Amino acid sequence: MGFIMFLARKIQLEHEQNNVQFQLTSISNKLQDYTNYVSILSSDSVQMADMASIPTTLFSQGLFELGNAHNQAVQIANAQMGQAQSSGMFGQNPNPQMMNITYQKLYENARKQIQKQLQARMNEEEKQLQTKKTMLDTRLTMITKELESLDQHIGSGIKSQISNYGLQG
Numbered sequence: 001m002g003f004i005m006f007l008a009r010k011i012q013l014e015h016e017q018n019n020v021q022f023q024l025t026s027i028s029n030k031l032q033d034y035t036n037y038v039s040i041l042s043s044d045s046v047q048m049a050d051m052a053s054i055p056t057t058l059f060s061q062g063l064f065e066l067g068n069a070h071n072q073a074v075q076i077a078n079a080q081m082g083q084a085q086s087s088g089m090f091g092q093n094p095n096p097q098m099m100n101i102t103y104q105k106l107y108e109n110a111r112k113q114i115q116k117q118l119q120a121r122m123n124e125e126e127k128q129l130q131t132k133k134t135m136l137d138t139r140l141t142m143i144t145k146e147l148e149s150l151d152q153h154i155g156s157g158i159k160s161q162i163s164n165y166g167l168q169g
Contacts, residue, residue, distance in 0.1 A: 042119060
């Protein structure tokens with residue numbers, strides 16, 4: 001009867017081992033995608049080629065976030081430009097080139113800040129995935145050790161049963 005219980009436990013552990021290995025593979029893929037996405041976010045200005053290299057698992061999220069970052073940066077730059085104009089920073093006869101350069105700098109600064117926020121959020125998600133991966137690695141090690149122990153018990157049980165019935169093993 002003990003032999004059957006050991007076999008049932010072994011089957012259960014093998015199923016759990018497969019499940020944990022699948023989760024580890026999935027998490028490893030996500031971590032790689034997050035690393036690639038964060039490297040895109042860390043660039044000074046995101047170009048169309050950068051957007052095309054966003055990992056497929058994060059593509060729609062990435063396009064949404066980058067589009068949203070652009071829109072927020074435009075709003076911030078417009079608000080700051082309005083404040084600068086109302087404060088008389090450009091004088092009575094504003095130079096259009098100077099205003100364009102100022103607006104571009106305001107936009108770039110706002111965009112960089114938003115990208116840093118996105119990058120920080122993605123880094124936090126990456127840390128959470130890394131923690132989960134570490135826990136799964138530990139669980140997989142425990143399962144593997146228990147499976148090895150079960151194999152030894154099953155093997156010794158089989159040898160014991162064989163010798164009880166006068167068979168040779």
